[in-house]
Amino acid sequence: xxxxxxxxxxxxxxxxxxxxxxxxxxxxxxxxxxxxxxxxxxxxxxxxxxxxxxxxxxxxxxxxxxxxxxxxxxxxxxxxxxxxxxxxxxxxxxxxxxxxxxxxxxxxxxxxxxxxxxxxxxxxxxxxxxxxxxxxxxxxxx
Amino acid sequence: xxxxxxxxxxxxxxxxxxxxxxxxxxxxxxxxxxxxxxxxxxxxxxxxxxxxxxxxxxxxxxxxxxxxxxxxxxxxxxxxxxxxxxxxxxxxxxxxxxxxxxxxxxxxxxxxxxxxxxxxxxxxxxxxxxxxxxxxxxxxxx
DNA sequence: GTAGAGCTTGACGTGGGCGTCAGGGCAAGG
DNA sequence: CCTTGCCCTGACGCCCACGTCAAGCTCTAC
Numbered sequence: 001x002x003x004x005x006x007x008x009x010x011x012x013x014x015x016x017x018x019x020x021x022x023x024x025x026x027x028x029x030x031x032x033x034x035x036x037x038x039x040x041x042x043x044x045x046x047x048x049x050x051x052x053x054x055x056x057x058x059x060x061x062x063x064x065x066x067x068x069x070x071x072x073x074x075x076x077x078x079x080x081x082x083x084x085x086x087x088x089x090x091x092x093x094x095x096x097x098x099x100x101x102x103x104x105x106x107x108x109x110x111x112x113x114x115x116x117x118x119x120x121x122x123x124x125x126x127x128x129x130x131x132x133x134x135x136x137x138x139x140x141x142x
Numbered sequence: 143x144x145x146x147x148x149x150x151x152x153x154x155x156x157x158x159x160x161x162x163x164x165x166x167x168x169x170x171x172x173x174x175x176x177x178x179x180x181x182x183x184x185x186x187x188x189x190x191x192x193x194x195x196x197x198x199x200x201x202x203x204x205x206x207x208x209x210x211x212x213x214x215x216x217x218x219x220x221x222x223x224x225x226x227x228x229x230x231x232x233x234x235x236x237x238x239x240x241x242x243x244x245x246x247x248x249x250x251x252x253x254x255x256x257x258x259x260x261x262x263x264x265x266x267x268x269x270x271x272x273x274x275x276x277x278x279x280x281x282x283x284x
Numbered sequence: 285g286t287a288g289a290g291c292t293t294g295a296c297g298t299g300g301g302c303g304t305c306a307g308g309g310c311a312a313g314g
Numbered sequence: 315c316c317t318t319g320c321c322c323t324g325a326c327g328c329c330c331a332c333g334t335c336a337a338g339c340t341c342t343a344c
Contacts, residue, residue, distance in 0.1 A: 004320065014321085019302060033310060035321055055245050059301075077256040086253040093246040097239060103197050104235040111228040114219040146290060156291085161332060175340060177291055201331075 003028070006038045010046045017046070023059060025049065025066060045069055048076040061085050145170070148180045152188045159188070165201060167191065167208060187211055190218040203227050 007014045020026040021036075026045055028036035045066050052062045064085055065076030076082060149156045162168040163178075168187055170178035187208050194204045206227055207218030218224060 002321075013302085015302065015304085018323095033321075035310090053301090055249060056242075075256065075259070077252060078259065083253065083256055083260075086249055086256070089249055090246065090253065093242055093249065097242050097246065100198075100235055100239050100242070104232065104239065107197060107228055107231055107235065110219060111225065111232065114217065114225055114228070117217070117220065118225075144291075155332085157332060157334085160293090175291075177340085195331090 001038050003036045003038070006043060006046065009043060010050060012046070012050060020046075020049065020059075025059065025063060041069075055089075057085070057089060061089070143180050145178045145180070148185060148188065151185060152192060154188070154192060162188075162191065162201075167201065167205060183211075197231075199227070199231060203231070 001009075003014045003017050007017055017026065017028075017036075021028055026042065026049070028038055028042070031037050048065050048069060049059075049062045052065060053059070064079060064081035068079035068082050069076045071079070073079060077086065143151075145156045145159055149159055159168065159170075159178075163170055168184065168191070170180055170184070173179050190207050190211060191201075191204045194207060195201070206221060206223035210221035210224050211218045213221070215221060219228065
């Protein structure tokens, strides 16, 4: 099969396949015209790459899986190097999720605080004069 | 104060300040030499920007906060536009954290499955022949 | 006068994973 | 012959927040 068909069957683009080849990740045979030629095993490799990419793995991180498959193993993660990548990625994810959770809490508290402050201001304003819009970004207290 | 001092006091670089100015986020007055001149209020604006950047806000997302401060409000988040940015960011964070959590689970299950498969293979290998290392990435079952 | 520190603008580099031309070749159908 | 549709390589664009280098000016200290 040629590049367009492989791309379609994997739900990606020809540009992506050429890119992978340029990175040495998915080399292709060539036929007489110079057209790239692929077979079913290439489709497997490609699917492996795409799955990991969807998980947020970097291209280089998919390499052990691809090499593992090419070495004849039943799954891309049948090799120790792949397992190591899994573990590293889990650590990264845990760290990242924890960081994002911390940020989320901080932003949430900021929002709550700011809303409380606005409510207090509105209450203040309701007593002396009357309700008055504020902070219109262009016509403030001037 | 000049650009170097402001950068140092905010823990950033002169390049960053010039970049913010180029984006219209932190304009500077100029003295006779053409040197940029800043005052304490600029430091406040800058700290506001940096804090939000550390939270993962994009530069454009910090703009409402900066304009709010410049409008004379006590805090960068005293204005509705800032609160909207907070809320949007909370949504984004929740979505992202949920996605990462899902990925984390999937990767975790993949790792567990792959480790189990390896253990099963090792047990199989122990019965017929003897323990045998495998998948050395170069000298497989060939 | 001269060295050094700090300032100026302009412009290119970075990283990742491609998208998107530009310019051309090959094969089949009408 | 011409169109259509696929393929090729090469190269620039994108996003974002800057880093880094180049070439030159200003001010201070010695």
